[in-house]
Amino acid sequence: MSGIERVKSISASYPGAAASSTWRGLAMGRTGGDLAIAVLLGLGALATLLFGEAYWLLGSQVAITMIFALSVDLLVGFAGIVTLGHAVFFGLGAYTVGIASAHLGWTEPLSGLLLAGVVAALLGAVTGVLVLRTRGLGQLMLTMAFASLVYEIANRAKPVTGGADGLQGMVIAPILGLFEFDIFGLTAFLYTLAVLVAVVGLAVLMTRSPYGRSLVGIRENRVRMQAIGTNVQHRLLSIYVMSAALAGIAGALLAQTSQFVGLNVLHFSLSGEILIIVALGGAGRLWGALLGALVFTLFKDRLSALDPAYWYFWLGLLLAVIVLFAPKGLIGLVDRLLSILHRKESL
């Protein structure tokens, strides 16, 4: 009776209502901010490619940082898992392709990426089981502890890793046997950009899937997720492993494009920086993390050139301003800007 009529009237009115307010939805909602950043980043990449020869190397660094930031955002922003040790997966990925190349002659880049992803995922599976038993501060401590352990192992295993001197003697074969890594960094830029586009594409799809929404559900209310029949622990472990693999791939890209691996890829400060990047850009939005990675890397590059000793001061200042005046990060600012523009237009 009335129930069925009600449903009919809803399904009839719903799409229409959505269509009439599409622009409003874009401007006011979060999709607008995402879209604006996507366009901005796309144009930026294109401009760099065409006119920014001097920035190709920096560009590949940005792309790598973006992939790393994305891996952390999936974990922290979506699933609500905290980590201060994610550099362990980034570093492991870098050392995996580095050691495979320098010691085993595995120089093929694409299979190297895959290998790095798998190795990082394995470490993610082992440590994830333990890390996910704890929450909050305990979780933070455990992720830091595992990262410190691996850092120290890499430091001591000098014959394999090169220790504090770094891993020398890496060779990376041309991509697909065709594109050699050149001195201007064009191949590196295009290569990291291609991987970034693939990763972002998959991540966007995933966050719109039932699986992605279930992660948000766990972040929002773990107890209820369990009460609707979700094995929360399994779900969290799966994203932990996936995030570890992504971070590993980012690290592998860095090793491949710079043909060198130093201990800093495993260092605690990198784990901290990547968390700062996600907070700076705005957690839980993917595009926020990407924007954060861009701004942070450019800032770091510019500031450390201008003021090599004290650039951290300026970075600290920037962060303080963002946290105080834009608690939702840079992407929150973009959202606000769009809604102001929209309001002006409709006046």
Added chain:
Amino acid sequence: MTAAILETHALHKSFGALTVAQNINFSLEPGTFEALIGPNGAGKSTFVNLLTGLIPPTSGSVILDGQDVTALSIESRVKRGMVRTFQINTLFNSLTVAENVILALDEHHGQGWRPLPSPSRRRIIREEAYEILGRLGLDAWGNREVKELPYGRQRLVEIAIALALRPKVLLLDEPAAGIPSTETGTIIEVLESLASDLAVLIIEHDMDLVFRFAQRITVLVQGAVLARGTPDEIANNDTVKAVYLGEGIHA
């Protein structure tokens, strides 16, 4: 007599010397609306937590639809049809009302692991969600974030999520808690409309509600079943009267 959908056999829980559930034997038939009442601290919540698997029993067993689920996790019991609501709203506050229900529908349909979106499936799920919201008069609120809703409406979202899981056994933990009695109307209508093959166990302090709907009542006192029976039997039970003296039980 129909076979019980939910049974407990000598379900017992003690923390050291403190016993919170004493060899509770209980059964619930499909299509029945049963109330669990008892003074504060009688062990009603403990009993529900033993049923759902939140706390493990010291001894005894929980049988759901003929299967011993005593050793199963919370989520496996949900998957087998035992669903609960919460006394204090336990919702996904920054998601919309529709998304709250969709999360439950996705899990119920076993889609929670699906890593890629499907627009056509999404449309079907949305319709299904709005059908449930329509039954609760929440359809107009579908696109609103849960935290924007008045508390009474949020109580209905609690029930909407539970219904999305197509339960065989529904455990309602004080569904009207926190709502002024003038606004319990919708909740009551909803409870009345629940499908006839569903078994409902409701924990409720509001005796009007209990005696209005319950076909059977179980009285729990100090972790033990004091009495079970029809509302009439319970209302005329002298021991129950003694326990509830002054609380105004009426038939």
